[in-house]
Amino acid sequence: MAKQGGRSLVASNRKARHDYTIEDVFEAGVVLSGTEVKALRAGRASLVDGWCTIDGGEAWLEGVHIPEYAQGTWTNHAPRRKRKLLLHRAEIDRLEAKTREKGQTIVPLSLYFLDGRAKVEIALARGKREYDKRQALRERQDNMEAVRAMREKRDR
Structure with a gap:
């Protein structure tokens, strides 16, 4: 686990930033x-494989895999169960209103401990089309090449 200022990262969803355009980020307890x-x-x-839903005025985290604890007994948990998210009412209402729009969804970005409490960073996101993904990769590659060329020019 990577630790940075009281925050120790457990898992991150790097694929989400590739597949979605992130519009707004929230921190929620789990x-x-x-x-x-x-x-x-x-x-x-x-x-x-995780996603979030708003059901009955409550936010839920689904599809996230937390494997069974190795030293656990019969009290072990189900690895892919629905987990309740702790958010303010205004945040839940805002997320619910935004996800009704076409193409909007809520995806988890990272799971971490903040001062001993488990938190998940969720994002309101819009799905990218295939050509958007290719364009983003091309832009990143062009930027890397420009930085590399400037470095070579400077080192001469």
Whole structure:
């Protein structure tokens, strides 16, 4: 787990930034069971297939894989269960209104511990088309080439 200023990263979803245009980011608490916390402290989780839903005025994190705790007994958790997110009412209402628009969704970006509490960074996102993904890759590659050329010019 990477640690930076009281924040220790457990898992990040790098694919989300490639597949979606991030429009707004929120930090939410996560309701977890004891064995889930222990599995996360061991640095084991996957956000790749995760998404968030708003159901009955509550935010839920679904599809996130937190593997069973190795030393757990019959009290172990289900690896892909629905987990409740802790957000302010105004944030939930805003997310619910935005996700009704076509093409908008809520995706988890990272899962981390902040001062001992499990948090998830979620984003309001819009899906990218295939040509948008190619264009973003091309722009990044062009920027890298420009920086490399400037470095070579400077080193001469």
